[in-house]
Amino acid sequence: MLNPNIRKQFPVLKHIENGHELVYLDNTATTHKPLRVIERMTKFYTHQNATVHRGVYGLSQSATDYCEEARKKVQTFIKAKHEEEIIFVKGTTEAINLVAESFGRFHLKKGQEILITEMEHHANIVPWQQLCIKHGCTLQVAPIKDNGELNLEAWKAGINKNTGLVAFTHVSNALGTTNPVQEMCDFAKAAGVAVLIDGAQAMSHIEVDVQALNCDFYAFSAHKMHGPTGIGVLYGKHELLKIMPPYQTGGDMIDVVTFEKTTFAVPPARFEPGTPAIAEIIGLGETIDFLTEIGLNNIFHHEHTLLNYANIKLKEIKGLRIIGEAKEKNAIVSFVLDDIHPHDAGTILDTEGIAVRVGHHCAQPLMKRLEVPATIRASFSMYNTLEEVDKLVAGIKKIQGIML
Amino acid sequence: MLNPNIRKQFPVLKHIENGHELVYLDNTATTHKPLRVIERMTKFYTHQNATVHRGVYGLSQSATDYCEEARKKVQTFIKAKHEEEIIFVKGTTEAINLVAESFGRFHLKKGQEILITEMEHHANIVPWQQLCIKHGCTLQVAPIKDNGELNLEAWKAGINKNTGLVAFTHVSNALGTTNPVQEMCDFAKAAGVAVLIDGAQAMSHIEVDVQALNCDFYAFSAHKMHGPTGIGVLYGKHELLKIMPPYQTGGDMIDVVTFEKTTFAVPPARFEPGTPAIAEIIGLGETIDFLTEIGLNNIFHHEHTLLNYANIKLKEIKGLRIIGEAKEKNAIVSFVLDDIHPHDAGTILDTEGIAVRVGHHCAQPLMKRLEVPATIRASFSMYNTLEEVDKLVAGIKKIQGIML
Amino acid sequence: MSRSQQLYEAMILDHNKKPRNFSVMDPHTHSSHGKNPLCGDDFYVYISCNDTEIEAISFIGQGCAISKSSGSMMTEMLKGLPIQEALELKESFLEMVSTDISPEKKKSLGKLKVFEGVKDFPARVKCAALVWRALEDALGAKSGETSTE
Amino acid sequence: MSRSQQLYEAMILDHNKKPRNFSVMDPHTHSSHGKNPLCGDDFYVYISCNDTEIEAISFIGQGCAISKSSGSMMTEMLKGLPIQEALELKESFLEMVSTDISPEKKKSLGKLKVFEGVKDFPARVKCAALVWRALEDALGAKSGETSTE
Numbered sequence A, B: 001m002l003n004p005n006i007r008k009q010f011p012v013l014k015h016i017e018n019g020h021e022l023v024y025l026d027n028t029a030t031t032h033k034p035l036r037v038i039e040r041m042t043k044f045y046t047h048q049n050a051t052v053h054r055g056v057y058g059l060s061q062s063a064t065d066y067c068e069e070a071r072k073k074v075q076t077f078i079k080a081k082h083e084e085e086i087i088f089v090k091g092t093t094e095a096i097n098l099v100a101e102s103f104g105r106f107h108l109k110k111g112q113e114i115l116i117t118e119m120e121h122h123a124n125i126v127p128w129q130q131l132c133i134k135h136g137c138t139l140q141v142a143p144i145k146d147n148g149e150l151n152l153e154a155w156k157a158g159i160n161k162n163t164g165l166v167a168f169t170h171v172s173n174a175l176g177t178t179n180p181v182q183e184m185c186d187f188a189k190a191a192g193v194a195v196l197i198d199g200a201q202a203m204s205h206i207e208v209d210v211q212a213l214n215c216d217f218y219a220f221s222a223h224k225m226h227g228p229t230g231i232g233v234l235y236g237k238h239e240l241l242k243i244m245p246p247y248q249t250g251g252d253m254i255d256v257v258t259f260e261k262t263t264f265a266v267p268p269a270r271f272e273p274g275t276p277a278i279a280e281i282i283g284l285g286e287t288i289d290f291l292t293e294i295g296l297n298n299i300f301h302h303e304h305t306l307l308n309y310a311n312i313k314l315k316e317i318k319g320l321r322i323i324g325e326a327k328e329k330n331a332i333v334s335f336v337l338d339d340i341h342p343h344d345a346g347t348i349l350d351t352e353g354i355a356v357r358v359g360h361h362c363a364q365p366l367m368k369r370l371e372v373p374a375t376i377r378a379s380f381s382m383y384n385t386l387e388e389v390d391k392l393v394a395g396i397k398k399i400q401g402i403m404l
Numbered sequence C, D: 001m002s003r004s005q006q007l008y009e010a011m012i013l014d015h016n017k018k019p020r021n022f023s024v025m026d027p028h029t030h031s032s033h034g035k036n037p038l039c040g041d042d043f044y045v046y047i048s049c050n051d052t053e054i055e056a057i058s059f060i061g062q063g064c065a066i067s068k069s070s071g072s073m074m075t076e077m078l079k080g081l082p083i084q085e086a087l088e089l090k091e092s093f094l095e096m097v098s099t100d101i102s103p104e105k106k107k108s109l110g111k112l113k114v115f116e117g118v119k120d121f122p123a124r125v126k127c128a129a130l131v132w133r134a135l136e137d138a139l140g141a142k143s144g145e146t147s148t149e
């Protein structure tokens, strides 16, 4: 396990909720930010604030340098080949929209298919649906097994000569399932199909190597990896980015503008119009330093110790059913309680200071497939402890005491 | 003038650039953030961090409340009728792209015209050009006069029965010209034409009343009004927003998702997919409190005192020509120096600690119209002083001493 | 009594376990479908009324204890009530679950007072309100769909 | 001497005011258009060369003092040089304006050493480099457009 001193980097964990010290188990929704990330942004705003790209003056030059350093840190972190392959966006949602629009519009043909999976987050469903409506493509959905694993054979069978793109999540936010992304990429690339991976739930939990994966696009959000809100990344292969048309347009992404015609800059600038989220980009860079110092392997081990313990303890509770028991999982446990609606469970846990997520987790089709209206989800991060798992278990017993 | 103590809210002004205390005159590019805004965001990240919308637990409920309070503050600040008319976006650039795509695609017909002006920022040119290419519309450009004012008669004559939308800037970032937006809105609305105003340079400098203006859309960026990076606002009339299709899609903007079909939520949620820029939204709310306490009238008076003084002092310099002398201006002065390239001027000013902007100011067509490759631009804000104007004047003399 | 026990009163738990008037009513004169996509609450409300009075009322669907017991007690309370009074009751109920109300109003709500605790749980207000919003919708101009998100 | 005076050496200012070889050359064997949209620097470079040597070279356009004097001194230096040497000089020049280089290399640059100060002004490196990038482009596989943004 990680040194519990790590919690000192996260003062919000001392928050008192309903008379109890916060037990934060909603890390899938958003993660807390270490002090050093917060301090880095504060320092920028307080002493270094300026815009990027354009200033001849020192302050602006430094701001530009900080942002470009952050781009390099992201590059190194996900092992991309070129820093130009790192595009700063608002978050995973925007990243997927960008690909659906820019790659989709120009490289997918009418009649082609887009293959997703039954376990996707709305962010990896709806943009493709919209694309299909606009461009006459068809959305194909690969099924999952009852244990929450992807039905890999069915998924492979879903790829045919009409498949234009496959999009799948690295880790399911609703079930915790970790997909066999390497095998999936190998298969799809061998079939000559473009691949987008929704990495929202993978970053800061498992190592990602986009070159080894050989995926075409990889999307993630800083706020889910202990970084700031308002910033995320789209990784795209340079050979694709450089032929893709711009998504949004405006300043800083152009080469020459006349009223008749505009020529666009090369990537990444082509995809980053307007003033970027400067402080947030710098914060993301600091987040990566923080994560690298702790070591992703150590985080993985810590989180999986919690996951294993939670699995054992939760299964001892009568009337509790875990939803999603894939062999490969991240530290996310979804469950339901007999005769108790998840919403009531969430409210009672809150009165005990325990923050979990209840609902459909932006995965309505998955809930339908699993025939539950909603689940209760506890998700763990580097700062959670075994004692917090015990508190969750006690909280669930309290729920049953009240409601049954 | 404002109390000079206000500078204490902006520690970056104490930054030493090349041995000189920073003279920051690039407020048009981005503004500095008062300590209380920085502190508000730090507090959120340190003690209140959680996601919005979905949590049953207290922390998430509070985060949601803070964001919705910020929405109400924006509503009050620009005097919108409904809080649902305030959509949080990345910035002005994204706001205009959203309208071009969502309103443009569905409400502009082939053969219609979009009227802009010769003084627009690229962010208010290129998205319309792209729209015209995609949908077979024509971009019309109203000319400006040599003094940098809009040729209002020509602009009015540019509106005809084919005009689908007019888009113009409230204040020109390159020249400082303040457009007669009320008269323009009155005229366009009387002709039944939709109006978008690019308010990037107006916010925090002049009062904006979107109901009085009766414009359909108003776009601005927080970072240009002493707020955080990564956040901005699109104001849209509710009657339009509610019939506009979504722009980006994903979580939190949907009603029901199935693999076959998705129905979308009502505004503003429909236009805010994914996890929002939570800390930045809260920071924007605090910015508005800060501005309201100082009073926009006081800011206006302070900035115009600086503008008038700068005008007098700069005109005394031989070989200096001010570009843009509209009667109504914000505190922005663009100028060129005989036989000295703006870029060289910018570098020498930087060695004196004076940060100005040199270049085309993301307004290449305007530079072409004015027959200058670039200008030197000094722009003033609430924290600038008369002494700083004097330093600018001394800096310019130094440039001439070196270069001529 | 803990905070959560204050919310989950015995009466609420009883109506959750044994919801009254929990069935489809066919034929009916008015109906509406109320749903809360975020948490999956999903109910239909059916009403049979003459010009002035609610003659019969039922509901069916699925949801949390708060939404289900709210539906159950609503149907119990409204049966036989003049439409006007039903709508007034709805107003008072919606007011009570979101803010402090006057003792007289509270009294008028009768046993619905057990939902008073909801106002301390802002995330749950929409659960309590859902079936009442559906009622409003059913009796209003348009009979159709409603949502408390 | 102030920092800015270090950058704007007398020789640079002289070439800025009186640029040498500042004209269109027609015919030519190679040419390229170099521009820097952000600050408006915009130059054409023309070269006439045989298989091995630069016989004539000129440039024309508009830009800041750094870019213009860089063009002027480049043309002066390269005239009559073997192509191979010209390209080596270009490499050394680009290295010098962006980082510290060895004394030998610096020596090989001759009077181009006046541009050494540029490396302390990161925003201006692209100005000094522009015409050299255009040269590279003109002599390279593709003759066309280049940009230092």
Ligand SMILES: Cc1ncc(COP(=O)(O)O)c(C=O)c1O
Pocket (backbone or CB within 6 Å): A251, A273, A274, A275, A276, B028, B029, B091, B092, B093, B094, B121, B123, B124, B169, B171, B172, B173, B198, B200, B201, B221, B362
């Ligand atoms: C007039 C005007 N419009 C639009 C923009 C674009 O704003 P942002 O870069 O914040 O999206 C700017 C800022 O550069 C501007 O000055």
Ligand SMILES: Cc1ncc(COP(=O)(O)O)c(C=O)c1O
Pocket (backbone or CB within 6 Å): A028, A029, A091, A092, A093, A094, A121, A123, A124, A169, A171, A172, A173, A198, A200, A201, A221, A362, B251, B273, B274, B275, B276
């Ligand atoms: C798997 C997955 N994909 C996409 C998203 C969307 O991320 P964001 O809201 O940061 O855009 C999320 C987060 O909710 C997620 O868990």
